[in-house]
Amino acid sequence: MRRQSGQASVEMIGCAVLLAIATVAVLEALTVVRARITAERVADQAAVLMAEGRPLPASLRGAARIERRGDRLVVTVPLPVRLPALPAAAVVTATVPR
Amino acid sequence: MSERGQVSVMACAVVVLLVVAGFLIGVLGGIDSAGANAQRAADMAALAAGHRLSSDPAAADADLRSAAADAARDNGGRLVSLIQLTEDGLPSGVEVSVAVDGEHPVRARARVGVEFTAAEPTASFRPVDLHGLAGRAAVVAAAAAQVGWPYVWGGESRAEGGFDCSGLVDYAFTAAGAALPGRPTAADLWRMGRPVPAAALQPGDLVFVGAAGGAPHHVGIYVGDDTVLSAPHTGARVGYSPLAYGGWDSYASLLPAGPAPLDDPVSAAARRSGVPGHVLAAELRMGLASDPDAAAAALARAQAGHPGSLQEALATQLGSASAAALVLRDGGGAGVGLSGAVRLVPLPHGDADADHDASLPAAPAQTPTGRPASAPMAAGSSWSDDIGTALDAGGHTAEQLGERGRAVPLQAAAALQHLSRFGLTALGGLLPDPDWRDAVNVVGSIWDTYSAIRDVTAAAAAGGLELSGVGLWAARFSVLGGALSTGLFAAQAYSARRSRDRVGYGLMAVGSAATTAGLMTAGGSLMAMGATTSVVPPVGLTLIAVGAGICVTGYLVRHPEWCRGAARIGAAALDVAWRAQSAPVRAVATVADRARSLAGSIPTPW
Numbered sequence: 122m123r124r125q126s127g128q129a130s131v132e133m134i135g136c137a138v139l140l141a142i143a144t145v146a147v148l149e150a151l152t153v154v155r156a157r158i159t160a161e162r163v164a165d166q167a168a169v170l171m172a173e174g175r176p177l178p179a180s181l182r183g184a185a186r187i188e189r190r191g192d193r194l195v196v197t198v199p200l201p202v203r204l205p206a207l208p209a210a211a212v213v214t215a216t217v218p219r
Numbered sequence: 220m221s222e223r224g225q226v227s228v229m230a231c232a233v234v235v236l237l238v239v240a241g242f243l244i245g246v247l248g249g250i251d252s253a254g255a256n257a258q259r260a261a262d263m264a265a266l267a268a269g270h271r272l273s274s275d276p277a278a279a280d281a282d283l284r285s286a287a288a289d290a291a292r293d294n295g296g297r298l299v300s301l302i303q304l305t306e307d308g309l310p311s312g313v314e315v316s317v318a319v320d321g322e323h324p325v326r327a328r329a330r331v332g333v334e335f336t337a338a339e340p341t342a343s344f345r346p347v348d349l350h351g352l353a354g355r356a357a358v359v360a361a362a363a364a365q366v367g368w369p370y371v372w373g374g375e376s377r378a379e380g381g382f383d384c385s386g387l388v389d390y391a392f393t394a395a396g397a398a399l400p401g402r403p404t405a406a407d408l409w410r411m412g413r414p415v416p417a418a419a420l421q422p423g424d425l426v427f428v429g430a431a432g433g434a435p436h437h438v439g440i441y442v443g444d445d446t447v448l449s450a451p452h453t454g455a456r457v458g459y460s461p462l463a464y465g466g467w468d469s470y471a472s473l474l475p476a477g478p479a480p481l482d483d484p485v486s487a488a489a490r491r492s493g494v495p496g497h498v499l500a501a502e503l504r505m506g507l508a509s510d511p512d513a514a515a516a517a518l519a520r521a522q523a524g525h526p527g528s529l530q531e532a533l534a535t536q537l538g539s540a541s542a543a544a545l546v547l548r549d550g551g552g553a554g555v556g557l558s559g560a561v562r563l564v565p566l567p568h569g570d571a572d573a574d575h576d577a578s579l580p581a582a583p584a585q586t587p588t589g590r591p592a593s594a595p596m597a598a599g600s601s602w603s604d605d606i607g608t609a610l611d612a613g614g615h616t617a618e619q620l621g622e623r624g625r626a627v628p629l630q631a632a633a634a635l636q637h638l639s640r641f642g643l644t645a646l647g648g649l650l651p652d653p654d655w656r657d658a659v660n661v662v663g664s665i666w667d668t669y670s671a672i673r674d675v676t677a678a679a680a681a682g683g684l685e686l687s688g689v690g691l692w693a694a695r696f697s698v699l700g701g702a703l704s705t706g707l708f709a710a711q712a713y714s715a716r717r718s719r720d721r722v723g724y725g726l727m728a729v730g731s732a733a734t735t736a737g738l739m740t741a742g743g744s745l746m747a748m749g750a751t752t753s754v755v756p757p758v759g760l761t762l763i764a765v766g767a768g769i770c771v772t773g774y775l776v777r778h779p780e781w782c783r784g785a786a787r788i789g790a791a792a793l794d795v796a797w798r799a800q801s802a803p804v805r806a807v808a809t810v811a812d813r814a815r816s817l818a819g820s821i822p823t824p825w
Binding site for chain 1: 266
């Protein structure tokens with residue numbers, strides 16, 4: 122009886138750890154996708170504004186780091202939680218026509 | 220013991236669901252990203268072509284394509300098509316279609332509108348493109364382009380505000396390529412000229428007032444048809460007047476004698492209405508008008524409302540500032556600066572090719588106009604931002620699935636189908652009750668049968684079903700799973716105690732084997748890791764359909780209660796249908812019976 126109870130506890134702990142890892146993985150996937158989507162949106166809008174010769178609004182700059190390198194526009198959205206195996210930020214590059 | 224096992228099973232089921240959710244997030248995120256990339260490439264391609272068009276409205280299609288293709292390539296896309304948009308025959312924008320190849324091939328479209336603006340030189344008068352005219356015709360055309368400018372004594376530049384009489388002559392000869400020395404006055408012009416009799420006047424000759432006294436004080440240009448063009452006096456504007464009423468007393472020519480230029484109907488119409496000839500000619504050349512007199516009269520009316528600006532008058536006449544700029548450019552030539560505001564404009568709903576008119580909407584101050592822009596998240600986002608982003612991403616993905624390209628919906632639908640089918644398999648393996656597992660599995664097998672029959676029908680003409688991306692990987696897993704299932708079902712058939720289980724499991728083993736064999740007919744490309752596509756031939760699809768059908772039969776053999784239940788439900792449904800169908804007939808029959816009985820109960824008086 123004690124052996125069965127001990128095994129049940131081990132199984133419970135194992136399941137809890139597995140669940141926690143899976144949950145963290147899913148949340149991290151969501152975060153990465155969210156950052157990527159934000160970077161895409163900001164890059165879209167910034168590239169269009171630049172190509173149309175219009176200034177970038179402050180709200181756009183507040184959402185991400187926007188750098189102009191020649192005709193390339195680099196938009197970086199950092200991930201709030203950094204995991205070793207994953208990139209630290211979502212980076213999207215757009216080339217603005219001259 | 221059994222409770223402990225159930226906890227583990229449920230935990231595993233949750234983990235599997237989380238993994239499936241993570242996979243789904245990744246797939247949909249990838250699709251969304253591919254769609255965003257394609258849209259950005261299309262936007263940049265359209266803007267590049269729009270800028271090219273704004274700098275040269277007559278740019279060849281190849282030039283626009285080149286600019287768009289470069290921009291699309293720089294953004295990871297490939298230009299598929301480019302349509303130059305026109306409004307009333309004038310260039311008004313560009314629409315492009317761009318494809319991004321990759322794991323999720325996507326095609327996106329974008330449209331830009333170009334609003335042209337003309338800028339006349341600040342230091343000189345209206346530039347005029349003489350379109351090949353020379354000699355007398357060129358002098359007359361250059362002078363006729365200045366109709367409407369105010370008279371300013373000593374004036375010879377825009378900065379001074381207008382012309383005087385000799386300034387107009389000087390400008391016309393210079394513009395016609397016959398520049399006069401210095402800045403001659405009327406008297407200088409008289410001295411430079413060769414006197415001609417009034418009867419021999421030709422367009423381009425000069426007419427003078429006061430030359431009989433030796434020092435003329437006024438000069439005009441004879442333009443033919445007994446008409447003189449001149450800058451008459453302070454308070455008046457450059458315009459036409461009859462030769463007979465100007466007090467002209469002497470005539471001279473600065474141009475070599477030669478045949479008189481033909482008086483074309485456009486110049487005559489401009490003369491009659493008193494409008495600049497070069498823009499009237501441009502309107503007719505560009506197809507914006509067909510009747511010179513009607514167009515000249517319309518322009519004259521517009522000029523009356525805008526005496527100081529030919530561009531505004533043209534815009535009023537043509538109903539478009541952009542068209543006015545293009546007319547000024549065509550009439551004035553390279554001396555008229557032309558620029559264009561390039562803006563993304565919304566794509567029309569339905570077929571883009573059906574409507575090539577692209578008017579430029581008023582641009583909001585902060586956001587691109589191409590499509591409803593999703594607001595970017597502010598730094599330090601809140602849950603509402605997250606929900607907004609999720610909704611935005613969902614909407615964007617739905618847009619990708621629903622509208623953009625043909626490949627994305629197929630890919631996404633295939634991915635969702637495979638994930639759903641995989642979910643059924645996972646559920647069928649993890650549910651605690653064996654009957655529930657069988658119920659889920661038979662649904663999966665029915666699904667497989669239906670899918671295979673549908674694929675056979677659809678792929679028969681194409682020579683097979685092409686698998687790629689998620690579909691290919693699903694097929695690879697299905698082969699492994701099918702082989703495993705065949706062995707397991709065979710083992711269960713061997714060890715089953717009841718005969719119906721033996722027959723049922725046996726049929727399921729045969730069905731799984733047939734399904735696996737059907738998939739394997741795709742050949743080595745199915746399992747080769749480097750392969751990106753594989754084709755299952757029609758015979759393979761038929762085997763899959765037959766195998767899945769046999770599996771369904773196996774499940775039904777093992778669960779005769781399902782057959783009985785289905786038969787009962789079917790019979791009940793038939794009964795309901797029959798009752799519903801026959802209700803009117805029975806109602807009519809009842810009414811008829813009652814009518815008969817009522818008729819029989821009426822006593823007869825005889």
